[in-house]
Amino acid sequence: xxxxxxxYVRLGEWCLKLFLxxxxxxxxxxxxxxxxxIFPATVALFTVLRKxxxxxxxEVRIFHLFWITxxxxxxxxxxxxxxxxxxxxxxxxxLRVLNQVEKTPLHQALTIALYFLLAFYLFISLYLxxxxxxxxxxxxxxxxxxxxxxxxRPLKSLLLFTSVILVLFLFSRIxxxxxxxxxxxIGFIMMKIASTSLKKLxxxxxxxxxxx
Numbered sequence: 001x002x003x004x005x006x007x008y009v010r011l012g013e014w015c016l017k018l019f020l021x022x023x024x025x026x027x028x029x030x031x032x033x034x035x036x037x038i039f040p041a042t043v044a045l046f047t048v049l050r051k052x053x054x055x056x057x058x059e060v061r062i063f064h065l066f067w068i069t070x071x072x073x074x075x076x077x078x079x080x081x082x083x084x085x086x087x088x089x090x091x092x093x094x095l096r097v098l099n100q101v102e103k104t105p106l107h108q109a110l111t112i113a114l115y116f117l118l119a120f121y122l123f124i125s126l127y128l129x130x131x132x133x134x135x136x137x138x139x140x141x142x143x144x145x146x147x148x149x150x151x152x153r154p155l156k157s158l159l160l161f162t163s164v165i166l167v168l169f170l171f172s173r174i175x176x177x178x179x180x181x182x183x184x185x186i187g188f189i190m191m192k193i194a195s196t197s198l199k200k201l202x203x204x205x206x207x208x209x210x211x212x
Contacts, residue, residue, distance in 0.1 A: 017052065017062065021045055021184040024066050036074075039081030044069040045184060046129045049191040080132060080142065084125065091118055123150045126160050129187075130194035153197050160193045 028041040047069040051060045091114065098111050127146040131137075137145065150157045167186055171178050177185075 015181070018181050018184040018188060020062055021048060021066070021187075022179070022181055024063065025183045026179075028066070028070050032074075036078060040070050040074045040077035042081065042129055042183075042187075043073045043077040043132060045187050046133045046191060047073075049184075049187050050130070050133050050195070053188070053192050054195050076139075079139070080128070084128060084143070088121055088125075091121060120147075120150065123157050123161060126157070126164060126190055127194055130191050130198065134195075134198050149194075149197055156193065156197050160190065163189050163193060 025041050025045050028044065029037040031037050032040065044066045048060065048062055048065050051065065095111075095114050095118070098107060098114060101107060124143065124146040127149050128142060131145050131149070132142050135142075135145065164186060167189055171182060
């Protein structure tokens with residue numbers, strides 16, 4: 001009975017932490033009028049989640065860590081997010097253009113290739129922020145490292161993608177959860193699953209990515 005009570009208390013503590021993180025993410029995104037605030041707020045969110053999931057024994061001052069990360073990563077976080085967003089927008093524009101041209105064998109081949117690239121883009125996106133808060137790399141290496149993880153751990157990548165889809169499906173059924181746990185719970189799932197891959201990568205593997 002005591003063990004069950006302890007688990008219930010830990011669950012309540014996690015829900016409270018995720019609720020607080022969700023509120024902080026929305027508040028600090030609004031501070032940057034979303035346009036400039038969303039990506040540094042996301043970096044701060046994943047920084048706190050990394051501490052909570054990978055260094056669970058340490059006491060985490062959530063607001064303090066969130067705030068100092070938001071400030072220190074404001075420029076770099078926006079660069080990381082917007083460079084990747086621009087790539088995604090270009091891929092979507094290309095897909096729209098292809099859908100408006102005459103259907104030919106070449107068109108079909110290009111469409112398949114583009115859908116393949118979009119799928120890869122989504123998978124890489126799921127690793128990008130967990131990697132960013134876990135390693136200190138040169139800017140372009142974060143994208144390369146995410147690419148290597150998608151290639152090197154396909155089953156884990158599929159699990160990560162499926163888990164996020166299931167959470168989004170849950171939110172679509174219970175939209176009241178979105179303002180309470182929306183972004184922070186998705187981030188928690190991403191960080192929890194991605195961290196198992198990050199833990200297994202040693203320094204030599206990281207150097208291989210840096211020389212890629």
